[in-house]
Structures are given as structure tokens and as C-alpha cells.
Amino acid sequence: MSAVLVVNSGSSSFKYQLIDLDGERTLASGLVERIGEEVGATKHKNALTGDETSNDSTPIPDHTAGFAVMLKAFEQHGPSFDEHPLIAVGHRVVHGGSEFDRATIVTPEVEHAIDRLSALAPLHNPANLAGIRAAKTAFPDAPQVAVFDTAFHQTLAPESYTYAIDDALAREYGVRRYGFHGTSHKFVSEKAAEFLRRPLAELKMIVLHIGNGASATAIRGGRSIETSMGLTPLEGLVMGTRSGDVDPAVVFHLHREAGLSFDELETMLNKRSGLLGLTGNGDMRDVQDSASRGDEVAEAALAVYRHRIRHYVGAYTAQLGGLDAIVFTAGVGENNALLRRRTLAGLEFFGVHIDDDRNELASREARFISEEGAPVSVLVVPTDEELEIARQAAALV
Ligand SMILES: Nc1ncnc2c1ncn2[C@@H]1O[C@H](COP(=O)(O)OP(=O)(O)O)[C@@H](O)[C@H]1O
């Protein structure tokens, strides 16, 4: 028995999964939301019995209180930690800066580094740290392992991670591209190679992780060589609420002309842009539904969204010097067939041929959506960041 509890903390919520690595089974999963609000909301599912519970009447002032609620759910609805003793708690940590190129056991120094990197990921790192501290209190005997979104992208070459700004300033303040969603890009690229029955070492691929947050990564021989998110998870693709690429002068212009403060602009670009900014709704399902009903604003927003993805597919094909596979993953990438088809339409000239029947097939398995024998394999590969975190945590302890 080797169970790992995986924790993915956000500022006002956390998701968790208890994973048994013998056979890689999820034993339980759940969600604690609305931390700090008047009342919290929790869900817990015992995957062994199918028993599901939820509670949305108890206030949850902070992550430590959230952990107590989670522990109680395990006690009341199982499975029990006595039968599935924890070998580790694995934490998703969004920003690991240049310090971490792999998962690591959380020591006081590591905690300190995650705290210091909060300046570069103010929305994510403080929450990740709160989760780690709560887990230490709840499970004092289990090693805590931090698995960083940035780690997989530490293989980027300087010409790919360097912003062409004042070098001394950039060095002093750690200004460079770091890249995110690395745990997912790594998991999905390995799974794609397995599915294609080809060694990862000889594959050139582009992974499109398109969820609420979205990023594209070019992977050559299993190593990340280009990725669309940058210093923070704001750069690159159009997202649910984030703008992705903009000219930085947009910030100066709106500061001077519209009188918006830097804090307001940061919030605008991170939380009120992307699909939400363009259409008033940040959820792809809703935007897609509106577009299907003929809403022109929604259709125009989707055109911007697809255009940006194609931009990266073209750029990354050039940087890879060829292309074996394009892989779609995450909430939108796995589920939105129309978006996949329209994004890659017209790319036959470089070997991309989508098979409409394969593309429309809904499935939870890795699958081809390109035509049989097409020069570029286009795949959908469901991501599983929690399983990858559990694997990396177990490998360390
Ligand atoms: N069946 C679906 N069709 C289209 N979009 C979907 C579908 N299921 C989920 N999505 C979209 O996926 C996004 C969430 O993706 P997810 O990977 O869960 O994001 P995150 O982990 O960043 O919260 C939402 O925009 C949601 O609308």
C-alpha cells in the first residue's frame, strides 16, 4: 500500500485526491471552496464505495480549517488513512523560479523559497504555501513534497527564456520566462509517446494545454524548448479570464489615459480579460453555446482565441524544425471538438489533416483525431496533474 494525498491549493479553495500508487487508483477526491467567505462549500467522494457527500453550511476561515473539514470527511466517509497510510503529501506549487528543476521535499528552506517567489505568482504561491502549512499540521509524520509547474520548463535555452530588456535589472529581479502547467505538459507528452508507440527521445511535439488557464509548449525529445506562459501565467494564449499576449504599452497607455492604477490593471488583465473580457463570460462552454446560436460577439471572441493558438502552432513548428504530433489536453482541449477542428483548419500544407469522425468521438482515453497516415499525428490526451504529482512525490520518498 502506498497512498499519496495530492493537494492543489488555490487562494480560496483546494482540490485533493488520495491516490494509491499500486495500480494508480484514485481512492478519494474532493474539493474545499469558499475559504474565508461567510460559509464554505465542500465535496468529498469515496471512490471505493461511490459514497459522495457535500456540505455548504460550515464557515471555513482558512486553509488549516479547510484541512480539518477534509479530515473529517475522510473519517466519516472513508477511505481510512489507517488502511491507506500516507507515504507523502504532494503539493502543486505554481512558481518554483529558477531554483527548482524537479520536485523536492519541503524543508524550511524550500518553504522560504516558495514564499519569496510569491512576488512572481501572487495569485498562486501564497495559497500553495498555506496548503503546505496546513498539511504539515494535519499530517506531521508524512513527508510534504512540492511539485512545481515551472520545473519542466527549466530546460528552456537562454534565447527562449530571455526577455530583451535591461540585463542588469532582469537579473536582479528574476525577470525571465519560466513557463507553467509543466506537470501537465510532461505527463501528456510522455503519454502521447506511449500512445504513438514511439520513443519520446525522437519526437517533436506541441502540447496545447487549454483549460481555464491555457499554455502551449514545444517539446523536443521530451524536453520543453518553448512555452507560451512567461514570468507569470499571464502571457501567451487567450484564456478564460486572462488576456495572454498584449503589448506591454497597453498598461502604460491605460494607466495614463484611463487613470487605472497598476493594481487595477493587473486585475483587469488577469481576471477581467480573455473570453470574459471579450464576451462577458469566461466559461468556454457558455461562449461556445452562444456562438452556436449565432451570437456574433461570441464568434468573434472565439476567432481571436483560435487565431492565437494557430500563431503558436506555427511558431513552435519552426522552432522544433518539424512536427510529429500536436496534442490537445485540459478542459477545453479535451472536450471542445469544434474548437480543435477550426483551430487546425487550413494547416494541411504542413501535414495536419483532421478526421471529423475521430474528432467528434467523445472519450476519456488518449486518441487520434488526425486522419490515418497523416504526416502529423493530432491527438487528444486527457491530462492528470494529480497522478503525475503523486508519482513524483512517491519517487522522492
Ligand atoms: N464539454 C466541454 N466543452 C467545452 N468546454 C469545456 C467542456 N468541459 C469543460 N470545458 C471548459 O474547460 C475549461 C476549464 O478547464 P480546466 O482544465 O478544468 O481548467 P482549470 O484547471 O484551469 O480550472 C472551462 O472553460 C470549461 O468551460
Ligand SMILES: CC(=O)OP(=O)(O)O
Ligand atoms: C499556472 C496556471 O495558470 O494554472 P491554472 O491553469 O490552474 O490557473
Ligand SMILES: [Mg+2]
Ligand atoms: Mg488547470
